Every structure is written in C-alpha cells, then in structure tokens.
Amino acid sequence: MARKPSLTGFPELLPxxxxxxxxxxxxxxxxFELHGFANIETRAVEPVAQLLRKGEIDKEVYGISRLQxxxxxxxDPNALALHFDLTVPFARYVVENAGxxxxxxxxxxxxxxxxxERPQDGRFREFTQADIDxxxxxxxxxxxxxxxxxxxxxxxxxxxxxxxxxxVNNRKLSEGFYRGLGVEDTxxxxxxxxxxxxxxxxxxxxxxSGQGLTSQQAQQALSLASIRTPDTSFVEQVRALGVSxxxxxxxxxxxxxxxxxxxxxxxxxVIADLSIAxxxxxxxxxxxxxxxxxxxxxxxxxxxxxxxxLASKGKKTYPGVGLSIGVSRLVxxxxxxxxxxxxxxxxxxxxxxxTHDEDWARAQGVARRLRERGICTEVxxxxxxxxxxxxxxxxxxxxxxxxxxxxxxxxQVKDIRTGEQVDAEAGTWVPxxxxxRPAVGPGENA
Amino acid sequence: MARKPSLTGFPELLPxxxxxxxxxxxxxxxxFELHGFANIETRAVEPVAQLLRKGEIDKEVYGISRLQxxxxxxxDPNALALHFDLTVPFARYVVENAGxxxxxxxxxxxxxxxxxERPQDGRFREFTQADIDxxxxxxxxxxxxxxxxxxxxxxxxxxxxxxxxxxVNNRKLSEGFYRGLGVEDTxxxxxxxxxxxxxxxxxxxxxxSGQGLTSQQAQQALSLASIRTPDTSFVEQVRALGVSxxxxxxxxxxxxxxxxxxxxxxxxxVIADLSIAxxxxxxxxxxxxxxxxxxxxxxxxxxxxxxxxLASKGKKTYPGVGLSIGVSRLVxxxxxxxxxxxxxxxxxxxxxxxTHDEDWARAQGVARRLRERGICTEVxxxxxxxxxxxxxxxxxxxxxxxxxxxxxxxxQVKDIRTGEQVDAEAGTWVPxxxxxRPAVGPGENA
Numbered sequence: 001m002a003r004k005p006s007l008t009g010f011p012e013l014l015p016x017x018x019x020x021x022x023x024x025x026x027x028x029x030x031x032f033e034l035h036g037f038a039n040i041e042t043r044a045v046e047p048v049a050q051l052l053r054k055g056e057i058d059k060e061v062y063g064i065s066r067l068q069x070x071x072x073x074x075x076d077p078n079a080l081a082l083h084f085d086l087t088v089p090f091a092r093y094v095v096e097n098a099g100x101x102x103x104x105x106x107x108x109x110x111x112x113x114x115x116x117e118r119p120q121d122g123r124f125r126e127f128t129q130a131d132i133d134x135x136x137x138x139x140x141x142x143x144x145x146x147x148x149x150x151x152x153x154x155x156x157x158x159x160x161x162x163x164x165x166x167x168v169n170n171r172k173l174s175e176g177f178y179r180g181l182g183v184e185d186t187x188x189x190x191x192x193x194x195x196x197x198x199x200x201x202x203x204x205x206x207x208x209s210g211q212g213l214t215s216q217q218a219q220q221a222l223s224l225a226s227i228r229t230p231d232t233s234f235v236e237q238v239r240a241l242g243v244s245x246x247x248x249x250x251x252x253x254x255x256x257x258x259x260x261x262x263x264x265x266x267x268x269x270v271i272a273d274l275s276i277a278x279x280x281x282x283x284x285x286x287x288x289x290x291x292x293x294x295x296x297x298x299x300x301x302x303x304x305x306x307x308x309x310l311a312s313k314g315k316k317t318y319p320g321v322g323l324s325i326g327v328s329r330l331v332x333x334x335x336x337x338x339x340x341x342x343x344x345x346x347x348x349x350x351x352x353x354x355t356h357d358e359d360w361a362r363a364q365g366v367a368r369r370l371r372e373r374g375i376c377t378e379v380x381x382x383x384x385x386x387x388x389x390x391x392x393x394x395x396x397x398x399x400x401x402x403x404x405x406x407x408x409x410x411x412q413v414k415d416i417r418t419g420e421q422v423d424a425e426a427g428t429w430v431p432x433x434x435x436x437r438p439a440v441g442p443g444e445n446a
Numbered sequence: 447m448a449r450k451p452s453l454t455g456f457p458e459l460l461p462x463x464x465x466x467x468x469x470x471x472x473x474x475x476x477x478f479e480l481h482g483f484a485n486i487e488t489r490a491v492e493p494v495a496q497l498l499r500k501g502e503i504d505k506e507v508y509g510i511s512r513l514q515x516x517x518x519x520x521x522d523p524n525a526l527a528l529h530f531d532l533t534v535p536f537a538r539y540v541v542e543n544a545g546x547x548x549x550x551x552x553x554x555x556x557x558x559x560x561x562x563e564r565p566q567d568g569r570f571r572e573f574t575q576a577d578i579d580x581x582x583x584x585x586x587x588x589x590x591x592x593x594x595x596x597x598x599x600x601x602x603x604x605x606x607x608x609x610x611x612x613x614v615n616n617r618k619l620s621e622g623f624y625r626g627l628g629v630e631d632t633x634x635x636x637x638x639x640x641x642x643x644x645x646x647x648x649x650x651x652x653x654x655s656g657q658g659l660t661s662q663q664a665q666q667a668l669s670l671a672s673i674r675t676p677d678t679s680f681v682e683q684v685r686a687l688g689v690s691x692x693x694x695x696x697x698x699x700x701x702x703x704x705x706x707x708x709x710x711x712x713x714x715x716v717i718a719d720l721s722i723a724x725x726x727x728x729x730x731x732x733x734x735x736x737x738x739x740x741x742x743x744x745x746x747x748x749x750x751x752x753x754x755x756l757a758s759k760g761k762k763t764y765p766g767v768g769l770s771i772g773v774s775r776l777v778x779x780x781x782x783x784x785x786x787x788x789x790x791x792x793x794x795x796x797x798x799x800x801t802h803d804e805d806w807a808r809a810q811g812v813a814r815r816l817r818e819r820g821i822c823t824e825v826x827x828x829x830x831x832x833x834x835x836x837x838x839x840x841x842x843x844x845x846x847x848x849x850x851x852x853x854x855x856x857x858q859v860k861d862i863r864t865g866e867q868v869d870a871e872a873g874t875w876v877p878x879x880x881x882x883r884p885a886v887g888p889g890e891n892a
Binding site: 003005006007010012013014015018019022033034035036037038039040041042043044045047048060061062063064065066067080081082092093096097100101102104106107112114116118126141143144147150261264265345346347348360361364368371374375376377378379381382392395396 | 449451452453456457458459460461464465468479480481482483484485486487488489490491493494506507508509510511512513526527528538539542543546547548550552553558560562564572587589590593596707710711791792793794806807810814817820821822823824825827828838841842
C-alpha cells in the first residue's frame with residue numbers, strides 16, 4: 001500500500017497483502033457462519049432513482065452507461081449506477097425475494113462498493129464492506145440487537161487486531177431524554193451531538209443554542225453525551241440528571257440488555273457510550289460504533305444499528321438490525337502499519353526441485369501425493385541450476401524444497417530456513433502445522 | 447434462477463443457490479492454492495482507452511462517470527469503464543507491479559466482470575469469472591502449458607459436475623499446417639475454422655474458398671480440424687495428411703507433451719482436438735476449451751491458451767498461459783437443471799430452542815460451546831410456541847434442535863428428520879460430519 005495506485009482511490013494489493021485481506025475476510029466469514037448467517041451477493045448496479053432516494057448522496061454515485069449509447073442517460077429513470085453501500089441493494093433484495101426467504105432472515109454480505117469521490121480527496125473510490133443484518137417480516141424481537149453486539153465482538157476478537165471498543169447507544173434513550181428536557185426537534189439535537197468528537201463540546205453547545213435550546217437544555221444534552229460506562233452503571237448516571245420520559249425508560253432498558261449480555265461474553269469490550277448518535281436518520285433504537293484502541297483516528301471501523309423499516313412494500317415493513325465493517329480501510333491501515341503481515345506471499349509450502357528435465361512427470365507424482373493431503377506444492381518447470389531453484393523458493397517464502405532421490409535412494413526434504421534436510425516420503429511427510437498455510441500476524445515493527 | 451431478475455442480465459441468487467456457488471468457488475480456490483497459485487484482485491475499472499485497445503469490444507463496455515459531472519466524458523482519455531474480463535486488468539497489474547512480483551508469477555483471480563449487452567439479448571451483463579495464469583518475465587517454459595491442463599482437469603474433477611472434456615489444440619500446429627499447404631493468411635483460416643461447430647463444414651469450406659483457398663487446401667484444413675484423439679495418435683493422423691512445416695512439427699511436439707502428461711493424471715478427460723481455434727488473436731501456441739459432456743450447448747465453460755505477450759513495457763515482454771472459467775454461466779445452468787443442490791440454505795447445524803425467555807443467556811452459553819468446536823449454531827430470540835421453533839429449523843433445513851435441560855436434568859438434542867432425541871452435552875456433542883455444513887450435490891431429479 002506504500003505504492004501509489006495508478007488510479008487514485010482504487011488501490012490494489014500485492015499478493016502478500018492480499019493474503020492479509022483474505023485472512024480477514026475468511027475470519028469474518030467463519031464467525032458469521034458459526035452464528036448462522038447465510039451469504040448472499042447482490043448485483044453491483046441499481047437504478048439511479050433507487051440510489052438517490054435518500055437525497056444527500058447523489059454527489060458520490062458513479063453512473064454507468066453503455067459506451068456506444070449516444071447520449072448519457074442521466075435523466076432516464078432506468079439509468080443505472082454502481083451501489084455505494086450494501087444496505088440499499090439488500091433492502092431491495094429482501095422486498096423482491098420476500099416470498100422465498102425465511103424470516104427472521106440473517107445474512108452476511110461481503111462485496112465491493114463504489115463512491116464517486118473526487119480524485120483529489122484521496123479517499124477510496126472502490127472498497128470492500130462486510131455487512132451482517134437480521135431482518136424480520138413485520139416485527140423483529142429486540143434481542144437480536146443484543147445478539148449482533150455479541151457476534152461483532154466475537155468477529156473482531158477473532159481478527160486479533162488488538163484491543164477495540166464497541167460503543168453502543170440507543171436512539172430512544174437520547175431522544176426520550178431530549179423530549180424529557182422539553183426539546184421538540186430531537187433529531188436536530190442528535191445531529192449536533194454526532195459532531196461532538198469532531199468539533200468539541202463548546203462548538204456543539206453553540207450549535208444547540210442555535211437550534212433554540214436553552215443553555216441549561218444544551219448542558220443537559222452534553223452531560224448525557226459524556227456518560228460512558230463499561231457496565232450498566234450508566235442507568236444511575238442518567239437518572240442522576242433528573243430527566244424522565246417513557247421513551248427514555250425504554251432506551252435505558254434496551255441498552256442495559258445489550259451491555260449486560262456483553263459484559264459476560266466480551267468483558268470490557270462492549271461499552272455504553274451515550275455520545276454515539278450516528279448521523280443517518282433511519283436508525284430508530286440501538287446504534288453501534290467501533291474504534292480500535294490506539295487507532296482512534298481511523299474512525300469507526302464497524303457501525304450500524306436498528307432500523308424499524310429497512311424496506312417496505314405496501315403495508316409490509318421489514319425492520320432490521322445490522323452492522324457494517326469497512327474492510328478496505330481497516331486492512332489498508334493494518335498493512336501500512338505492519339500490524340498484520342503474511343509469512344509468505346504464496347500458498348505453496350513445498351517446491352519440488354528438478355535435477356534432470358525428464359524427472360518432471362515423476363515430480364508431478366510427488367506433488368500429487370502431497371496435495372492429496374492438503375499440502376500446497378509447486379514443481380519446478382525445468383532443471384535449472386540448483387541455486388536458482390532455491391532462490392525460487394526463498395524469494396516467495398516457500399519453506400521447504402523437495403529433492404527426488406536418485407534410483408534406489410529415498411527422496412529428501414529441506415527446510416530452507418534452518419538448512420535441515422531429512423529423508424521423506426511423499427505419501428506420509430507433513431510440514432509443521434504452522435507452515436502448512438501462510439500465517440498472518442503482527443509484523444516485526446508493529 | 448427460475449425467478450426472473452428485476453434487472454435483465456443481472457441475476458441474483460437465493461441463499462441456497464449461493465451455497466452452491468460458494469461451494470464451486472471454494473473448491474476452485476482450494477485446488478488453485480494446492481497448486482501454488484496466489485490470489486489477487488484488481489480494481490473494477492480501467493481507463494476506457496486501455497479497454498478499447500483491442501478494438502472490437504467497444505460495443506460491450508460500461509462507462510462510468512460521476513453523476514454530478516456535467517457532461518459525459520466519453521472522449522476524455524481518462525474516462526473510466528468497468529472491466530469486461532480479468533485479462534486486461536491483470537496485464538496492467540503485472541506491468542505496474544513487476545518490480546514487486548516474482549516470476550514466473552502464478553495467480554488466480556475470482557471477480558465480477560461486466561458487459562454492456564443489450565437487455566433484450568438475455569445475456570448476463572454481470573458475471574463471475576475465475577482465472578488462472580502463469581506469467582514469465584521475458585520467457586516462460588512450455589511446460590507450464592502442460593501443467594495448466596493438469597490443474598484445470600483437477601479443478602473440474604473436484605467440482606463433481608460429471609464428465610467433461612478439456613479439448614486442447616496448438617496454434618503452431620494449425621498455422622504450420624496451413625503454411626505447409628501454401629496458405630498465406632493463416633489467421634484468416636483459423637477464424638473460419640473457429641466457426642466449424644456453429645455453421646458446419648460445408649459453410650466453412652465455402653468461406654475458405656472466399657479467402658482464396660483452393661478446394662483441396664480447404665479440404666485439407668477441414669481434415670485437420672476433424673482430428674480428435676484421447677492420446678497422442680493425432681500425430682500419425684496429421685502426418686498421414688502429408689503436409690510438412692517446421693512450425694507444424696513444433697506444434698505437434700508441444701501438443702503431444704500436453705496429451706501425454708494428461709493421459710496419466712486425467713485419463714480420457716484431456717483430448718487433442720484439432721478443430722479448436724479460439725477466435726482471439728493473442729493466442730500463440732496451446733489453446734484450451736472445455737465442454738461438459740451432455741451439456742455441449744452450454745458452450746465452452748473454461749477456455750484459454752498461451753500468449754507470447756500478455757503485456758509489454760519498453761523492451762520487456764511478459765509471456766503467459768492461462769485459463770478462465772465462466773463461473774456464473776456454469777453455476778446458473780447447474781442450478782437450473784438441479785445438477786447441484788444445497789442440503790440447506792443456512793450454515794446452521796443446530797438451533798437452540800427456548801422454553802422460557804429468561805433462558806436466553808444460558809442458551810447463548812450452549813451455543814458458544816458448540817461454536818467453539820466449529821458447529822454453526824443459532825439461538826431462538828424468544829420463547830415462542832414449540833411448534834413455531836421447530837418450524838423455524840425445519841423451513842431452513844437446520845437438522846438439529848437443542849433443548850436446555852430443566853434444573854438438574856441433562857440437555858437434549860433432537861434430529862428433526864428422524865425424530866431421534868438424545869441426552870447431549872454442549873462441550874462434547876458432535877453432529878455427523880455430513881451435517882456439519884450444508885452439503886452440495888446432485889438434486890433428486892438431476
């Protein structure tokens with residue numbers, strides 16, 4: 001990633017870097033499947049009209065059109081554009097296929113998304129997201145909000161990224177509190193509180209006053225946002241602010257359930273953080289954000305929440321709760337910081353060398369027996385100089401080279417890191433479990 | 447796939463269908479890695495100028511542009527478009543990253559590609575390809591052509607699609623033969639022979655005559671194209687046609703090596719077929735096509751060949767040999783014909799039921815112990831009626847339901863297919879290996 005991409009915003013990984021990304025994606029897939037999430041993929045394009053329904057995003061969308069079509073079809077309601085997230089296409093997929101799906105429907109989806117950022121922004125214009133959502137038909141028990149926090153905590157723990165904090169809040173709690181304060185436009189307050197980390201408390205207080213809040217209301221809102229506890233003690237702290245409202249009570253109860261359950265299964269990692277607001281309007285209850293401890297500048301690597309209506313069709317609504325991991329941003333940072341490094345750039349564990357060109361078929365036989373037992377194996381194509389064959393392995397980080405025995409003699413295998421060379425039989429020899437596949441872990445200067 | 451996609455040419459799979467596709471992709475990945483291929487991904491877009499270098503494809507390319515850009519930038523040399531294959535972007539990747547790669551570089555790449563087909567064509571406009579290539583720096587031993595045939599034969603065998611034929615020819619053989627016949631524009635003859643399967647021998651003979659061939663030359667070219675052998679006996683049959691040329695000899699030797707090696711490792715599946723021409727100009731030696739026996743109408747599911755210059759930069763050239771599998775076309779057909787079916791639509795093997803809502807945390811503990819041992823497990827969110835909980839499992843094909851024991855009593859697990867119910871302990875119980883993951887195999891009416 002230190003290399004500059006030839007097209008700004010469209011970085012490409014080298015093979016060893018891709019090993020790291022694959023490790024991250026495989027780990028996420030494994031955890032999601034262990035929790036019963038089924039995989040789907042949606043097409044890369046949606047009608048422009050569908051993508052622009054939320055209004056504010058139109059600046060960042062890539063339209064597509066057949067090159068030979070005479071005129072750009074921007075105003076055509078059937079015009080197509082690349083999706084900018086996985087939520088909009090998933091909502092469409094649920095409505096279109098509702099008759100074939102079983103609700104609650106739990107799915108994970110790992111795909112590229114595109115945003116038409118200006119090149120000079122230095123932002124990714126193509127990146128990979130990994131989303132999980134659980135969607136109900138008409139209703140969805142609150143407990144899935146609790147479950148999703150556990151799933152994501154487990155997924156992130158499995159990635160061995162170091163310490164992280166899954167920060168959870170509940171829109172009902174915040175909005176109920178503002179309502180209890182006598183504020184009418186609670187959404188506007190949420191939007192201002194959302195800026196807290198960026199612009200600081202004083203600036204937010206000023207903005208809130210601009211929204212018509214009294215300085216006492218603004219102070220109360222900021223006091224609420226300052227509450228952050230690793231356990232359910234946030235409830236007492238909120239009550240100490242002396243505000244009451246039925247929606248606030250509901251929010252306190254829901255958030256308590258999440259924190260309570262998480263404190264046993266992921267102690268210290270899932271915290272109540274009443275400053276979390278999530279700018280987007282469609283969240284209606286639980287909201288999640290996640291920071292890597294020591295990498296707070298990276299922003300939230302995994303965010304989401306509860307929405308009462310992911311999609312609707314006629315009288316039907318599909319409420320859901322979901323989380324999205326920004327894989328590319330996370331992986332590119334981990335690679336750049338040497339926090340995750342692959343032990344080699346190829347899957348290969350063994351290189352079968354050739355002393356004579358005509359041994360090639362025999363070497364393929366050895367390779368076949370090794371592969372049958374799951375050992376990734378390459379065969380040299382020609383009997384080059386011995387040093388060149390060793391270099392072939394060494395440069396790629398292939399740990400073992402195999403020598404075919406001369407007539408009557410046993411084959412031998414050499415660990416090129418230690419120089420140790422022993423007799424070996426292709427039907428039984430096994431490398432150390434650590435050497436079987438490229439290992440991914442912290443780099444030396446991480 | 448029987449469902450009609452809401453956007454023509456952009457089909458989407460249901461979860462159970464995606465299980466089939468994932469099985470195919472996982473199998474390909476496993477085989478490619480066992481043979482030492484490293485994975486990379488390239489960005490989805492390329493400069494239009496880059497994509498159109500080959501000229502004839504411009505009708506099928508999707509250009510992209512930011513929606514808010516005032517005018518479509520088709521004539522802009524920096525305009526971007528979605529890639530229509532994985533070869534063009536791979537060639538660019540090799541040139542751009544040559545300094546970081548180790549040659550011969552063997553990579554596999556599994557990604558979506560897009561073609562701007564007209565909707566009424568009923569063709570896929572978005573589909574997944576799986577490519578493998580081995581690329582050299584300046585030179586690449588011929589033996590890799592042999593190896594690739596073995597890798598692909600093993601990959602297709604591992605997919606259990608039924609019988610297939612990897613049909614191999616060599617451009618040097620055909621072109622040398624035409625040259626030996628006294629034909630000058632050998633490429634034109636190849637293009638006509640390429641139409642043989644589509645339009646028949648008579649029509650091809652007529653076209654060849656239109657290209658200036660004598661009727662005897664045309665008959666000889668057609669005789670060559672009729673040769674098809676499962677072993678190296680094609681050599682004798684070619685010689686019997688009485689044509690000689692040094693390039694022909696080279697082609698006979700190369701093709702013999704491929705067929706010879708394949709006859710031991712994939713007997714009967716890799717055949718010499720001298721009608722294979724591959725329309726594209728860049729192939730220079732071995733060419734491959736693959737048909738599923740009994741599904742010949744599907745066309746070639748996997749094609750490729752040797753190219754002396756995948757890419758070049760200054761004096762450097764990068765020769766390569768590669769094959770591409772049309773995964774979407776293959777998978778959609780297998781699904782439509784019930785040839786591959788998933789045993790269930792979710793990864794879940796066990797559903798932990800709830801008798802009382804307050805047992806949820808305990809149920810999560812059971813689920814955690816099962817997951818720790820690789821058993822995919824879901825927990826009911828609420829203590830619904832027993833029948834409803836069983837239905838939840840049954841509809842999704844989840845084979846086992848788990849019952850938490852009342853105080854002092856053991857937990858129990860029930861196979862909902864047989865009704866068998868036994869005492870079980872979450873730390874030790876295991877399902878049959880067959881039930882651990884969704885199985886993929888032929889459907890009942892396949």
